[in-house]
Amino acid sequence: MSSAVAAALKKLLPKQLPPSLSSRPGNLYEVLARYPQDGIGQRIHQTRWTAKGISDCYWEVTRTKLKLEGMHGKAWGVLTWRGKRVSEQEEKIPGGLKYRWAQGASRTPIGRVSPSSSSSS
Template identity: 55%
Template sequence: MLWTLARHDLASIIKRSIPASKAPPSLSRNPGNLYEVLSRTPLGGVGRIVHQTRWTTKKIPDCYWKVTTSRFKCEGKHGKAWGLLFWKGKQVSEKPERIRGSLKYSWNEGRSEGVWDYENPNAKRAKKSIRPNTIQAA
């Protein structure tokens, strides 16, 4: 117990003492390609849950990959990864499959977040107006 507390305090002191711009990639919480996100974790991300950040942007809730195997090259910036896909909380893939789009999209740890309107699933989101509001003189 004491060692756990000491280790936690030491980690927080190190994070505070290193400026964010000079922090090594292993301490970064920013999204990146799949291999950058997984290579920051112990065991190469095996057992971790990751999602594409665009799923959250599109308000698609509870979608993620559970990583089963990963192999890295080029210092963790490239590689291959396999896992199980969960879409809207339900497991889609029965056996581990290759995770596609790993370099193309931005990834982050955890499940995608989003608010799904279960009462009216066919309702579309209101688009924001690009034009600024104009004030008409009376």
Template identity: 50%
Template sequence: MSNIGRSLQRLLPIALPPALKNHPANLYQVLSRTPNAVGKEVHQIRWSEKHISDSFWRVTRARFKCNGTHGKAWGQLYWKGQLVTTGRDEPIRGALKYKWAEGPSIAPKLKS
């Protein structure tokens, strides 16, 4: 390998940066990974741990600060597949307190 190839290999990252990895984080970190957070479905990790499935927030607007680690988000809550939010979108609570992930919650299968 040439010297140029070796120096390029050192400059290129081996893995994705932490901000782009798909791992549980606070709500704003999860939403700020993509350019458009509107329409994204997110759920709290603890819902899956409590065997609550098909529950999620559908984000209708988001505002970020501190490089996407803090902010405000609004959306509609779907609980066990049913829309719970009536009328307008409402603020999403627990954004910094709990760990969040993309998609609806999935209850783990029970061992038999």
């Protein structure tokens, strides 16, 4: 490709992807907006859970109402905490804007043992 064409393309393309197309963690609504049906059926977790060594925790999203191109909204789901389903019915997912969220279940960082997986003597 010639340098003139490359320069023209560079001017047309945005310098930063919109939050809904990014693969990095973001607020709850940015993460959900990346998926079909606004994330219904996805498992999501707060990134701080992994940092604290809390593993196998996630929200399974059952309903969403996103606003402002996925920057704000509301989401409901069912919580699984350390592998055990906590909620019987869907409930509003708290901390959507306050914390950073990522897709999937939380994992224990390599080299760190989760308090729930250690055995007592």
